Amino acid sequence: MATQFLIRTSYKAVRLAAANHRSRTAVRAMCTAKGIPTNEEQATGLELRALLAQKKGKDPYSIFRPKEYAGTSEDPHLVPSIGDKRLVGCLCEEDNTAIVWFWLHEGNPERCPSCGSHYKLIHQELPH
Numbered sequence: 001m002a003t004q005f006l007i008r009t010s011y012k013a014v015r016l017a018a019a020n021h022r023s024r025t026a027v028r029a030m031c032t033a034k035g036i037p038t039n040e041e042q043a044t045g046l047e048l049r050a051l052l053a054q055k056k057g058k059d060p061y062s063i064f065r066p067k068e069y070a071g072t073s074e075d076p077h078l079v080p081s082i083g084d085k086r087l088v089g090c091l092c093e094e095d096n097t098a099i100v101w102f103w104l105h106e107g108n109p110e111r112c113p114s115c116g117s118h119y120k121l122i123h124q125e126l127p128h
């Protein structure tokens with residue numbers, strides 16, 4: 001009887017010690033010396049490339065909100081393209097239901113035939 005009690009008690013003590021060791025290990029893994037890892041430390045692959053490009057002020061995958069331009073000759077809408085021309089659609093006014101389409105060629109800034117906004121094509125390389 002005393003032996004069974006001793007075995008049961010020591011078994012519980014060993015299980016409790018193992019559980020404490022596991023939980024301490026997990027806590028230690030989550031809280032490294034630097035604290036919680038940043039997005040850049042956790043990111044891999046395409047996400048990491050996008051974050052590193054963002055640090056340099058670039059947006060190779062067009063995932064961030066585009067910058068707004070005035071559309072004047074001094075501040076034209078910049079249209080990125082991998083080729084030497086691109087089809088552009090201008091909505092002219094916010095509530096318009098029809099889009100005005102026209103071709104934009106590299107080195108030749110164009111104006112929208114309807115509203116007169118200025119557009120300029122800029123060459124962009126593919127990120128890979």
Ligand SMILES: [Zn+2]
Nearest residue numbers: 090092112115
């Ligand atoms: Zn327009």
